[in-house]
Amino acid sequence: MADTTIEAASSPATTQTDDHNQQHQQRAHRHAPLPPALDLYGIDNLLSDEERLVRDTVRDFVRERVLPIIGEHFEAGTFPKALIPEVAQLGLLGMHIQGYGCAGMSAVAYGLACQELEYGDSGLRSFVSVQGSLAMFPISAFGSEEQKQRWLPRMAKGEVIGCFGLTEPDHGSDPSGMETRARRDGDSYILNGTKMWITNGGIADLAVVWAKAEDGIRGFLVERGTPGFTTSDVHHKLSLRASITSELHFEDCRIPAENMLPNVRGLRGPLSCLDEARYGIAWGANGAARACYEAALDYAKSRTQFDRPIGGFQLTQQKLVNMATELVKAQLLALQLGRLKDQGMAHPVQVSLAKRNNVREALHTAREARSVLGANGVTLEYPISRHMNNLESVYTYEGTDDIHTLIVGQAITGLNAFS
Amino acid sequence: MLMMSIGQFDVKPAKAGFVAKCSEALRRGLSRPPSSSATHPTLSTNHNLEENPVKIVVCMKETPSTTVEKSFGPDMRIERRKEDAVINPFDEYTIEEGLRQQEKHAGSEVIALCMGPATATDNIRRALAMGADRGVLVTDPALAGSDAIGTARVLAAALKQIGFDLALFGSAAADAYGGVVPSAVAEFLGMPLLSFAGKLDIDGSTARIERQAEVGYQVAEASMPALVSVVKSINEPRYPSMKGIMQAKKKPIDTLTLANLGLDADTVGAAGAREEALSAEKVTAQRKGEIYMGNEGAADRIVAFLVEQKVL
Numbered sequence: 001m002a003d004t005t006i007e008a009a010s011s012p013a014t015t016q017t018d019d020h021n022q023q024h025q026q027r028a029h030r031h032a033p034l035p036p037a038l039d040l041y042g043i044d045n046l047l048s049d050e051e052r053l054v055r056d057t058v059r060d061f062v063r064e065r066v067l068p069i070i071g072e073h074f075e076a077g078t079f080p081k082a083l084i085p086e087v088a089q090l091g092l093l094g095m096h097i098q099g100y101g102c103a104g105m106s107a108v109a110y111g112l113a114c115q116e117l118e119y120g121d122s123g124l125r126s127f128v129s130v131q132g133s134l135a136m137f138p139i140s141a142f143g144s145e146e147q148k149q150r151w152l153p154r155m156a157k158g159e160v161i162g163c164f165g166l167t168e169p170d171h172g173s174d175p176s177g178m179e180t181r182a183r184r185d186g187d188s189y190i191l192n193g194t195k196m197w198i199t200n201g202g203i204a205d206l207a208v209v210w211a212k213a214e215d216g217i218r219g220f221l222v223e224r225g226t227p228g229f230t231t232s233d234v235h236h237k238l239s240l241r242a243s244i245t246s247e248l249h250f251e252d253c254r255i256p257a258e259n260m261l262p263n264v265r266g267l268r269g270p271l272s273c274l275d276e277a278r279y280g281i282a283w284g285a286n287g288a289a290r291a292c293y294e295a296a297l298d299y300a301k302s303r304t305q306f307d308r309p310i311g312g313f314q315l316t317q318q319k320l321v322n323m324a325t326e327l328v329k330a331q332l333l334a335l336q337l338g339r340l341k342d343q344g345m346a347h348p349v350q351v352s353l354a355k356r357n358n359v360r361e362a363l364h365t366a367r368e369a370r371s372v373l374g375a376n377g378v379t380l381e382y383p384i385s386r387h388m389n390n391l392e393s394v395y396t397y398e399g400t401d402d403i404h405t406l407i408v409g410q411a412i413t414g415l416n417a418f419s
Numbered sequence: 420m421l422m423m424s425i426g427q428f429d430v431k432p433a434k435a436g437f438v439a440k441c442s443e444a445l446r447r448g449l450s451r452p453p454s455s456s457a458t459h460p461t462l463s464t465n466h467n468l469e470e471n472p473v474k475i476v477v478c479m480k481e482t483p484s485t486t487v488e489k490s491f492g493p494d495m496r497i498e499r500r501k502e503d504a505v506i507n508p509f510d511e512y513t514i515e516e517g518l519r520q521q522e523k524h525a526g527s528e529v530i531a532l533c534m535g536p537a538t539a540t541d542n543i544r545r546a547l548a549m550g551a552d553r554g555v556l557v558t559d560p561a562l563a564g565s566d567a568i569g570t571a572r573v574l575a576a577a578l579k580q581i582g583f584d585l586a587l588f589g590s591a592a593a594d595a596y597g598g599v600v601p602s603a604v605a606e607f608l609g610m611p612l613l614s615f616a617g618k619l620d621i622d623g624s625t626a627r628i629e630r631q632a633e634v635g636y637q638v639a640e641a642s643m644p645a646l647v648s649v650v651k652s653i654n655e656p657r658y659p660s661m662k663g664i665m666q667a668k669k670k671p672i673d674t675l676t677l678a679n680l681g682l683d684a685d686t687v688g689a690a691g692a693r694e695e696a697l698s699a700e701k702v703t704a705q706r707k708g709e710i711y712m713g714n715e716g717a718a719d720r721i722v723a724f725l726v727e728q729k730v731l
Contacts, residue, residue: 044502049541050664053548057659091661103661113661 037297038290041328046335047108054109058116061090066120071380073242077235079123080242081203088158092117092128094136100152102136107346108338111283115334118284119291122390123243125284130199131155133276135162135208138219141272142264147221151206163204165195165248166270172197173403175210176267180250182211182218187257189213189220191228191250197397201246202233208261209248210270219261219269228253239393275348278398279341282354283334285394286327288387289362293323295382296369310372319368326361333357349411356404363391472526473621473643476583477517477551478574478604479510481535481542482594489594494689495696496564497594501538506545509589511656512649516619517587518550519654524621528552530581534562534573540672547667548659554672555581561677564689567595571603573687576680578608585626588648590615601648611641614648 035042044052065086073080087093094102096110110132118125136155139147154160171177180193191211201207207222207229222229234245261269297320300311310316337354340346366388370377377384395401406417481504483489483497490498506514514531521527531546533539534557543554557577565573578586591598605612613619616628617636627640628647659667677684685691711717725731 049544050668053541053545053659053664054661057548057664061658089660090658091663095661103665105661105665109661 037324038294040324041332043328043331043335047112051106051109051112054105055112055116057090058092058113059119061086062116062120062124066117066124067383070121070124070242071383071386074121074123074386075241075380077237077241079127079203079244083124084127084158084161087124087128088156091156092132093158094132094140094152094156096132097136097140097152097156100140100148101156102140102152106338107279107341108335110280111334111338114280114284115287115290117287119287121242121386122284122288122394123240125280125287126199126240126243129277129280129284130164131158131162133280134164134273135200135204135206137276138164138208138261138264138269138273139221142219142261142269143221144258144262146258147261151221155206160205161200161203162206162208163198163200163246163248164270164273165198165201165207165209166274167195167197169194169196169247173400175270176217178210178212178217180209180211182213182220182260184214184257185254188254189257189260191220191222191253191255193250195248195250197234198231198246198248199240200244201231201248202244204231207248208273209250211250213260216265217267217269218265220255221259221261222250222253222255223259226253226255239389241389271348274398275351278351278355279337279346281394281398282337282351282358285355285358285362285391286330286334288391288394289323289327289330289358289365291383292362292366292369292387293320293327295384296320296323296372299373299376299382316372319372323365323368326365330354330358330361349408352399352404352407355399356401356408359391359394360401363388363395366391471524471621471623472528473520473524473584474528474530474582475517475520476530476532476578476581476586477510477513477546478578478586478588478600479514479531479533479542479546480507480589480592480594481505481533481539482507482592485593491699494564495699499536501536501541504539504542506542507589507592507594509591509593509651512651512653513587513589514546514549514551515654515656516647516649517585518657520585520619520621521550530555530583532574532577532581533557534565534570534577537674543672544667545659547670547672548663549657550663551670553670555675556672557675557680559677559684559688561684561688561690564692565687566692566694567597567599568603568693569687569691571600571607572691573677573680573682574600575604575607576682577675578604580675580680584624584643584645585621586644586646588646590648590650601646605646608646610644610646612646612648613639613641616647616649617652619647619649619653 047055065083066080069080091103092113095105095113096107098104114125114129117128136152139151143151151160155162166175166178168178168180170179178193180191180195182189182191191209193211195209205224209220209222210217211220228251230249231246232249234247237245297311300316300320301309303310311320333354337346337350340350366384370384370388373382373384376382380386399407410416410418483499483503484505485508487503492498517529521529529551531543531551531554533543533554537556537558539556539558540554543556547554555577557573562573586604588601588604590601601614602612613626613628615630617631618629620627621643624643625640626643626645626647627638629636629638631650631652677687711720722731
């Protein structure tokens with residue numbers, strides 16, 4: 001509608017009313033040009049040139065290399081392994097880690113990369129999150145110098161794929177109840193237990209595994225091929241189908257004591273990794289939401305019913321406006337979180353708030369977008385149902401929506417509602 | 420459609436095997452621009468067979484993204500918005516080719532040269548993130564409205580000042596599709612242009628290209644310094660890497676004005692333009708189909724058509 005008004009106003013004015021409109025439009029235009037539908041709040045201007053370059057680079061990559069193939073992978077239930085060397089070449093694996101072959105970029109740059117990757121598919125973003133935030137980050141933060149030099153450069157190049165084992169079949173939201181044990185035996189540890197819902201597990205060369213030792217929860221680096229360590233992939237998923245999810249089994253798995261991460265003990269270790277990954281999810285969810293909003297907006301402007309584009313109907317506009325509004329809010333939330341993180345001022349409660357809100361709203365957006373597309377929305381021809389199904393997992397992993405609610409609830413009341 | 424009159428300008432394309440004679444001073448480049456504070460070692464153009472470093476200037480233009488709707492001002496110039504400005508897609512192949520030649524010839528330098536608004540440093544930075552060593556931006560308020568010849572005049576002057584063994588160009592720009600600039604620069608410099616290269620090899624002091632023709636390809640070569648325009652089949656441009664983006668922050672971009680290049684304002688920009696865009700109209704796609712009815716020997720005619728198209 002706004003376009004029409006401006007067009008009318010800029011045609012030669014013949015009446016006083018037109019003239020008035022024109023003046024009004026010109027004045028309005030001088031003060032504030034109509035913002036584009038995909039950046040309603042001028043968030044682009046809050047980014048530095050370098051941050052925009054990161055975003056545009058990953059955006060181009062996703063448009064050219066990911067979107068043409070991702071639907072087929074989702075349908076076939078396969079992870080696009082061919083993309084691993086390409087994301088490594090881009091330097092996205094561990095991009096926010098300093099040194100050891102990593103780019104050492106800011107938290108905001110990392111967030112923008114997650115956002116663009118998840119515009120493609122949550123599965124691809126999950127792959128990059130797990131490699132960078134859950135496997136490389138603990139080695140970088142808690143590993144010995146030898147461990148860092150041995151693993152990080154090859155992980156940045158995508159030559160070594162990592163995974164992160166915390167969740168167990170019987171312990172999801174309460175990791176402190178984990179049953180996996182590490183028993184000291186001379187110069188070794190013997191691992192026993194099972195980890196469940198492990199992204200990248202089946203293709204991982206290195207597993208970062210959290211287990212209870214005599215002195216508390218410790219992190220261990222377990223290489224593929226170690227006797228007693230096996231993986232099995234989870235099949236028949238209806239979500240994150242273009243991502244590998246596995247079970248890790250440890251049966252009297254003997255690993256050298258020097259494979260333990262020396263510099264962290266207790267739940268703080270895995271939780272600080274999750275904090276990194278949740279941060280990436282808070283941004284990533286906005287990418288999925290934007291993909292759904294864009295698809296719905298395009299569709300609403302071109303789909304004709306009752307002789308007019310459905311975008312002209314009030315109910316459809318309300319849906320689009322809801323999506324646009326929630327997207328803007330979520331983007332501002334993620335950006336401020338990133339700025340705080342780059343200043344070393346981000347608190348895990350703020351990460352919880354952003355993860356909870358942005359994934360929840362992305363899921364609402366996906367559902368609402370699906371309804372705009374009618375039956376077309378359920379096909380793989382459009383990205384919406386794929387994102388919608390993926391987001392169901394994102395809603396649950398890395399701290400469920402409920403758990404993040406309790407984290408924020410405890411922070412604002414001072415009262416623990418967990419137990 | 421853009422209607423333009425080019426005026427009298429005699430463009431001489433390079434002949435195959437054409438060998439240019441250029442002064443050594445031009446090959447080495449003249450002094451560094453006075454505005455520059457950064458210092459770079461002047462590359463030797465002594466073509467040692469083992470090392471064979473090449474000084475490569477990749478010419479790039481900022482154009483509006485091909486995904487945004489173009490609009491024209493009252494002067495029929497494309498309205499350019501900073502946020503829509505990208506590296507001319509053709510020039511991504513130019514930059515990539517410069518980087519690939521650098522990888523083949525150790526010690527080579529790749530310099531990204533752009534004429535454009537002051538904000539074009541954003542896109543030069545992107546070329547630096549892809550791997551170019553430094554950037555040169557020619558910017559001056561008087562340059563606005565330059566036509567192809569004015570642009571070529573400026574690029575020629577800048578190339579002369581920078582000095583080069585090899586100057587690479589895209590074969591056209593995705594805004595006006597003139598495709599004239601590389602040959603016009605060659606004319607201004609009196610140097611050979613190897614145009615529409617689908618493959619480029621440097622051997623000692625000789626540049627050799629393959630130019631795709633309808634049947635097979637032509638081989639053309641010139642002794643360096645030389646200009647080369649490339650086509651999209653020559654390579655697959657890389658994305659800037661995250662490390663490249665970090666490194667690009669520290670790479671210098673020098674700015675040159677018309678005064679730095681010793682050019683008069685009235686020979687460039689709108690004042691010096693001999694091209695005038697008279698009108699701009701949207702291209703309307705026209706698809707012409709032919710329908711053959713069964714009783715008109717449809718099968719035979721379809722077979723004949725397929726044979727003609729070399730499908731059968």
